[in-house]
Amino acid sequence: MSAGGLGCAECPVRDRAACSALEPQxxxxxxxxGRIRTLKRGETLFAAGDRNDACATLIEGALKVTSFDSQGVERILALVHPSGFTGELFAPFTHHDVVALTDSRLCVFSRAQLESAIERYPALAQALLRRSQEEIHETRELIELMGRRGAAGKVAGLLVAMSRAASTSPCHGAQSFDLPLTRGEIAGLLGLTIETVSRQLGALEAKGLIARHGARGIDMRQPRQLEALVD
Known part of the structure; x- marks a missing residue:
């Protein structure tokens, strides 16, 4: 972990994060x-049950929001992508673990600082509300994806969602991106086995819908056909 001052001019999510609603000054x-905090993959930002007096906007990387069931099995409840907001703004305790899926960088503010800024800047409050609504919608889509019966539709839907999350445009998904999730995490998220996830990715590649490169690189060759598998 490291800390330091924030540089808005160089921030890669300055046009998408909630703070984009503010005037430059x-x-x-x-x-x-605020301050910058960096996390290595696997490091915890917030732990369930700990007092949480901070909020954060993700600048780079990816986070997972998780809980553990009575048998100690991890359940991924939501994913946080760049420009996403995390932290319980109006509650002093966090109820879930928030963990870095990849090396990540965040803008971190104390809860008191952000509450004060919301009082001074009504536009920020509106932007945070919109961001919360968007993230609720994304989480609902993730839950719906988990409930689908077909493995092909589940894996295709996750790739489409990851492509949209990796894009800087609201109009279309990113053509190329790195999966922030391991095969095991994808399997747990979608309710599949690791072998099934691997088979489905291989089948999508064999059909020319995607191309894989490296450990996690994905090229979306036929995004519309992938979306059709989800419908």
């Missing part, structure tokens, strides 16, 4: 109250 004032 207001954004710089907010930035002076």
């Amino acid at each position: 207001e954004r710089e004032e907010l930035a002076r109250a």
